[in-house]
Amino acid sequence: MSAETLLQKVKRYHSESFECIKKALEIDENQNGKKEDALMWYDKGISMLEKGINVPKMGASLDDKTKIIRIQTKMMKNLQMAKERQDCLNAKSSTSESVLSKPTRPHSGPPAAKEPKPGPSSTSIRSKPSSGVLIPKSTATSRARSNIASGKPAVSASRTSNRTPNRPSSAESKINHSQIPESTSKSRLRSKQFKSVSSEMANKIIDAALIEKSVxxxxxxxxxxxxxALKEIxxxxxxxxDLFMGLRSPAKGLLLFGPPGNGKTLLAKAVAGEADATFFNISAATLTSKWVGEGEKMVKALFAVAREVQPSIVFIDEIDSLLRARQENDSDAARKIQTEFFLQFDGVGTDPNDRILVMGATNRPQELDDAALRRFPKRIYVRLPDAQTREHLFKMLLSKLENSLSPADIHKLSKMCDNYSFSDLTDLxxxxxxxxxxxxxxxxxxxIEASKMRKINLNDFTKSLHKIRPSVDVSLLRTYEQWNNKHGDTSSL
Structure with a gap:
């Protein structure tokens, strides 16, 4: 069997299992849905996942083997999630049948007052399970932790244990949100209860920050x-x-700095698309508030949500607006937000095993606070494109339209666009x-028909060079070079 066939086989099992689990989740979360149908789709999805995980990698090329390992890693996480949901649904069904089959004693007196229906904060089943029903401890803990199965725990975890279960460690598997539709992932997150954080603030973070993965x-x-650097982290x-442990554990802070229009935000979007992690896009507007004390609470809610769905990536664009160097005339609210951010990022109460990466992008790295720089050990200078990169970018842009430019013309054009940023080249x-x-x-x-239009030629670009000029000042580039030599990563120089 060829390497291409092996990769396609794993992808097919992955796709089929995703559709089955998606249908099972829709039925499971619908209060009027038939739980037997949900269990049937869970069985099919689990079967497909197990087949895909067991596909051998022998004979595949190094590139295809890497892709197969990545897909099978996602499938193993989805397999554990599907089995937990299936066990939870089985336990809930067994408990309900046991309660319904219990004989009722006829009443000779007046009818007793009806018990009030449980409200939103109460559990769906108040009575203890009968002695004939065994609920696995891991299943009960999982339900108390994630409030799965129609958004409410079927049986409280305190029924099976005298202590409250701690928050799951980073080694425990999480629901793979990158393989579940965004609307389903957001609705599941909204149903969670976050420790010492109000659900209202957590929902604001979820609605404003969680984004799709497309780049x-x-x-x-x-x-x-x-x-x-992004791949390494x-x-x-x-x-x-197994290789990235101890001293090899990845950094928790990454700073992208450089002149505007060179793809810092686009690189962050690519990390969201490539990594098997939940991606949060944060701005100053997401965290600040006109009410006193809410800014630092939003910061705490952000990290609480990120820890619940780890591995996660928190991207803060224009991070200098939040972590600017502290001065005496700073407002009290801004100072509190900075302090809370530093404490949640790397404070006494943080868990070193948390898999949370904080990415920051800025055009003004020299204005960042010293405490912020300490928390971003990886500082990458996103430079202006060189001649070879400009040539490659022109080929990518022109591939979408009819043109008469030869490779020699594109090479000549790239030489004429010195000090142009990626954004400037796109505008050109x-x-x-x-x-x-x-x-x-x-x-x-x-x-005129579009097919009869004249092709783009080198003369069109020559005329446009007089209209679209470089947006980055040369003196500003020297500032970035000096800051990079002092604080940044100079290994590529």
Whole structure:
């Protein structure tokens, strides 16, 4: 069997199991759904997952083997989640049948007053399970921890244990949110109860920060040093967690700095698309509030939610707006938000085993507080594209439109765009693409077919170079170079 067939086989099992578990989750979370149908779909999904996990990797190329390991790692997490949900549903069904089958004693007197229906905070079953029903401790703990099965615990964990279970460690498996639709993932998170954090604030974080995953590293031209650093911190520890332990444990803070328009935010989106982790996109507006004391509570809620769904990535764009160097004239609210952020990020009460990566992006690294720099041991300079990267970017942009540029023309064009950022080059290509349209009279433009349009040529780009100028000042580049030599990663120099 070829390596390509092995990879396709694993992908097929992964896709089929995802559809089965998705249907099971929809029925399971629907109070009117038939639990027998949910169990049937769980069985099918678990069967597909086990087949995909057992596909051998022998004979596959190194690249395909890496992809197979990544998919099978996700499948193992989904398998454990599906089995926990299945055990929970079985235990709930058995408990309900036992309670319903218990004989009732006829009443000779007046009818007793009806018991009030349980409210939103009460459990769906108040009575203790009968002695003939055994609920595994791990299942009860899991239900008390994640409030699965229609959003309410079927039986409280205190029924089976005298102590309250602690928060799960990072070694315990989590629900793989990257393989569950976003709406389902958000609704499941909203049903959770977070320790010492109000559900209202947690829901604000979930609604504002949780984003979809759509960008890959292959979609970004250049920035190889930044990509390798991100893979080392995020991707590789997921593929080989046994290697990244102790002194090799990945850093918990990563700072991307450099001139604007060079893909810092895009790199963060690529991490969200490549990593098997929940991604939170945070801005100053997400955490600040006009009410006194709510800002630091939102910071605490952010890290509480991130710990619950770890491994997770917290990305803060324009991080200098939150972690600017502290001064005497700072407002009390801003100072409290900074202090709470530092405590939650790396304070006394944090768990060193938490798998939370905090990524920051900024155009002004020199304005960050010293305490913030200490918490971002990895500082990557996202540079302007060099000539080779500019050439590659032009090829990517022009591949979407008809053009007559030869490789020699593209090489010449890349030499003419020194000090242009990625954003400037994109704007330049967009303006050049308008060249053939600008030459057409208005009546012809309204009737001409798109296939008969003139192709884009080098002359269009030459004209656009007089309109689209570099947006980054040379003196600003010297500032970034000096800061990088003093505080940043200089291994690629």
């Amino acid at each position: 890959k590293f292959d979609d970004i031209a250049g920035q190889e040093a930044a990509k390798e 995020v991707i590789y520890p997921v593929l080989r967690p 290509a967009k303006d050049a693409a308008m060249g053939p349209i600008r030459e057409l009279p208005r009546d012809v433009m309204m009737t």
